[in-house]
Amino acid sequence: AIRMTQSPSSFSASTGDRVTITCRASQGVSNYLAWYQQKPGKAPKLLIYTASTLQTGVPSRFSGSGSGTDFTLTVSCLQSEDFATYYCQQYYSYPYTFGQGTKLEIK
Amino acid sequence: EVQLVESGGGLVKPGGSLRLSCAASGFTFSSYSMNWVRQAPGKGLEWVSSISSSSIYSYYADSVKGRFTISRDNAKRSLFLQMNSLRAEDTAVYYCARFYDILTGCLDYWGQGTLVTVSS
Numbered sequence: 578a579i580r581m582t583q584s585p586s587s588f589s590a591s592t593g594d595r596v597t598i599t600c601r602a603s604q605g606v607s608n609y610l611a612w613y614q615q616k617p618g619k620a621p622k623l624l625i626y627t628a629s630t631l632q633t634g635v636p637s638r639f640s641g642s643g644s645g646t647d648f649t650l651t652v653s654c655l656q657s658e659d660f661a662t663y664y665c666q667q668y669y670s671y672p673y674t675f676g677q678g679t680k681l682e683i684k
Numbered sequence: 685e686v687q688l689v690e691s692g693g694g695l696v697k698p699g700g701s702l703r704l705s706c707a708a709s710g711f712t713f714s715s716y717s718m719n720w721v722r723q724a725p726g727k728g729l730e731w732v733s734s735i736s737s738s739s740i741y742s743y744y745a746d747s748v749k750g751r752f753t754i755s756r757d758n759a760k761r762s763l764f765l766q767m768n769s770l771r772a773e774d775t776a777v778y779y780c781a782r783f784y785d786i787l788t789g790c791l792d793y794w795g796q797g798t799l800v801t802v803s804s
Contacts (some may be wrong), residue, residue: 578746611790613711620779621721621729631791659783664729668789671743673731 579667581601583676589684594655598679600648600665609669612641613651615678616661624663625650657683686710686793688780693798699746700770700802706763706780706795714738714758717783718790720765722776722800732778737786748774770802 580603590596592680601609608628613621625641628648638653652659660683665676692704704720720732733754734743742754753766763780777799781791 589740612793615729621723621791622794623784623792626784626788626790626792646695665801666729666731666790671734673734673789675729675731678728 578672579606579668579670579674581674581676583663583665585679586677587680587682588595589642589682590657591658592655593684596652596655596681598650598663598665598681600643600650600676602646602648602667602669605645606667606669608644609667610641610643610648610665611668613664613666614659614661615664621664633664655681686782688782688793688795690778690780690795690798692779693800695801695803696770697804698771698802699781701766701768702770702800704765704778704780704798704800705768708761708763708780708782711782711793713761716788718756719781719783720754720763721779721781721791721794722774723779723797724773724776727776730776734783734789735763767800770800772802774800775802778798 582601584599611630612625615621629641640651662678662680687709689707717736719734735754751769755764777797779797780795783791784792
């Protein structure tokens with residue numbers, strides 16, 4: 578199975594900050610990479626797919642990049658509603674796998 | 685509006701069985717492949733199983749292979765997960781989720797989840 582490793586696992590930031598989360602795959606997944614946001618007690622929400630395509634309705638302050646094994650999710654100007662846990666997911670091959678998550682907390 | 689509503693969770697003893705259901709509405713269910721994804725308490729997401737739109741193909745995580753069976757009834761717009769030989773480590777919230785499209789394996793709509801607790 579392809580292992581997805583996110584970094585950092587958690588960190589604190591302030592409203593207005595620019596933040597970047599990294600996701601690394603144990604083998605190449607081309608651009609078959611998605612990012613999700615999850616808030617406590619809620620289902621995950623799709624933010625980005627094919628590594629850089631913004632899902633409909635997702636604010637443009639979110640962006641994704643990367644290909645192969647290294648990917649990033651960037652939030653250009655953090656808003657209060659962005660404090661949540663973020664997961665990457667590869668869908669290059671079964672079994673589909675998620676990263677362990679990155680918890681973004683308010684500083 | 686796309687809606688996915690899971691049901692069937694509950695408390696079950698180790699070695700027991702449970703059948704989860706997911707009722708879909710707001711889209712042409714028979715045109716989409718579907719999934720189950722779980723999340724143990726305080727842990728991350730784990731993909732469990734996928735099934736193609738016509739049930740020809742199904743896939744499983746190694747952790748559930750041979751114990752869980754995914755199925756669907758397109759006429760009833762429903763997805764199922766039959767879980768046998770349950771273990772404590774199967775305790776989780778189970779989400780039903782839709783594939784974005786036939787070529788894209790990301791999950792664009794999710795249900796609210798149903799909690800399965802395996803404990804004696």
